[in-house]
Amino acid sequence: MIDAEWWDYDSAEELAEAVAGDAQFVIESALDARGDAVVAFAGGRTPDAAQALLAKAKLKWKSVTIVPTDDRLVPVQDKASNVRGLAERFLPLGARVLPLTGGDLPVEAAGKAADARLQAIHWPLDFVWLGMGEDGHTASIFPGADLETALSAPHRAIGVTPDPLPAEAPFARVTLTKSAILGARAILIHITGEKKRKVLEKALKDGAGSQYPIGRLLADATQAIDIHWCP
Numbered sequence: 001m002i003d004a005e006w007w008d009y010d011s012a013e014e015l016a017e018a019v020a021g022d023a024q025f026v027i028e029s030a031l032d033a034r035g036d037a038v039v040a041f042a043g044g045r046t047p048d049a050a051q052a053l054l055a056k057a058k059l060k061w062k063s064v065t066i067v068p069t070d071d072r073l074v075p076v077q078d079k080a081s082n083v084r085g086l087a088e089r090f091l092p093l094g095a096r097v098l099p100l101t102g103g104d105l106p107v108e109a110a111g112k113a114a115d116a117r118l119q120a121i122h123w124p125l126d127f128v129w130l131g132m133g134e135d136g137h138t139a140s141i142f143p144g145a146d147l148e149t150a151l152s153a154p155h156r157a158i159g160v161t162p163d164p165l166p167a168e169a170p171f172a173r174v175t176l177t178k179s180a181i182l183g184a185r186a187i188l189i190h191i192t193g194e195k196k197r198k199v200l201e202k203a204l205k206d207g208a209g210s211q212y213p214i215g216r217l218l219a220d221a222t223q224a225i226d227i228h229w230c231p
């Protein structure tokens, strides 16, 4: 059974405050312990309010490195780019925001380049903040031909082509692998809505046999996982 704790909130505001507070705590702990912190933040819409609150936290941002958990193969200034939002929000605070891709390479080469960039930073990650889609994908670990590679590759990042391409962002991507995510000291999952809750509950129950990528991913987690949810 996957060791996951659910934290439920009545409103999106309470959810955002709690997630921002948790992220701040984990970053502060890493800064206290080591003098720097290396974290991966999800793309998508859900984390926006919590990341806006986190950006107000008094942290030694100059010692924090942020990477996206995954990104779409688009230029960094494209509005579909996950790193763009992170850079706009956290670069002005002095944080180092590391893109996984500039969208200028074919998918396999983009994966290798992302992996090489991650080889150059402190590892393992202190914290991975994940979202999840209603199809049970997380980061860009999607159903499709690349799923098994994302779950088994020893690399930190790989290039993937979701099949089908998600309608809201129909791009090939680069993603942290299961190995990179499960190596992190702390994992937080941030979702909203009844449908995602049902998908995640089933994924956690079915674990390695899950039809959902997130169930397969978390099946081998050894750290406790915090799930933050509101309707």
Ligand SMILES: O=C(O)[C@H](O)[C@@H](O)[C@H](O)[C@H](O)COP(=O)(O)O
Pocket: 042, 043, 044, 045, 046, 047, 069, 070, 071, 072, 082, 130, 131, 132, 133, 137, 138, 139, 140, 169
């Ligand atoms: O770039 C991405 O697509 C993501 O990082 C992805 O894994 C995201 O977290 C989920 O798709 C949920 O997205 P929403 O929060 O927008 O529903």
